[in-house]
């Protein structure tokens with residue numbers, strides 16, 4: 001299946017539109033069905049072990065509930081983490097923010113375009129960048145730019161994306177069965193077609209020498225990419 005990037009309806013609807021609100025609820029359910037939080041948690045733990053990152057930047061964080069689920073699964077071992085939830089829409093609720101604080105994690109929301117933000121961030125200023133169902137929004141050139149920026153800003157990059165496979169395409173067409181609305185059903189199919197397979201992301205990563213790259217299928221519908229800086233200290237400035 002050739003990669004094909006098309007607009008997603010949720011990106012085009014105003015955040016307060018009832019169809020968008022409902023679709024964001026669907027997304028939480030789809031994340032659970034795909035096992036995204038567990039895949040992200042395992043990828044982070046296998047890269048960092050018990051050494052908690054000081055600053056994690058989540059790109060395209062949406063309503064922040066995905067990262068909160070990941071944080072809850074890690075908080076027992078990882079203390080004093082700061083999470084930056086970045087999205088071009090301001091849709092993180094106070095309840096979600098309190099969820100992070102209840103774990104003892106610091107949280108900041110930033111409404112910004114990911115490219116502009118990364119372009120201005122200092123070199124190696126965060127320990128880890130995470131992205132869930134975000135990279136597939138971008139075509140080849142933009143994606144290359146984003147990965148170049150990420151490699152400059154962080155020591156670890158983890159992305160959990162839709163897998164571009166026949167099984168995932170079939171799954172995306174069955175979302176009506178778990179009650180997803182027309183926006184979610186449309187976007188799910190578009191997302192799988194824009195998803196990743198093989199070494200799609202490794203091939204775009206800017207530096208093949210100083211980084212350890214892992215790219216694989218995870219669960220039934222997910223494509224997981226991990227880039228970890230190797231051979232250098234893990235002590236960034238943490239000043240954005």
Ligand SMILES: C[S@@+](CC[C@H](N)C(=O)[O-])C[C@H]1O[C@@H](n2cnc3c(N)ncnc32)[C@H](O)[C@@H]1O
Pocket residue numbers: 011027028031059060061062063064065066086087088089112113114115131132133134137
């Ligand atoms: C499919 S949603 C995933 C949200 C969240 N990661 C999750 O799993 O629930 C993709 C998110 O990326 C955001 N987004 C798309 N393009 C962006 C950009 N250029 N900069 C920042 N956020 C962007 C959208 O607003 C949306 O919230």
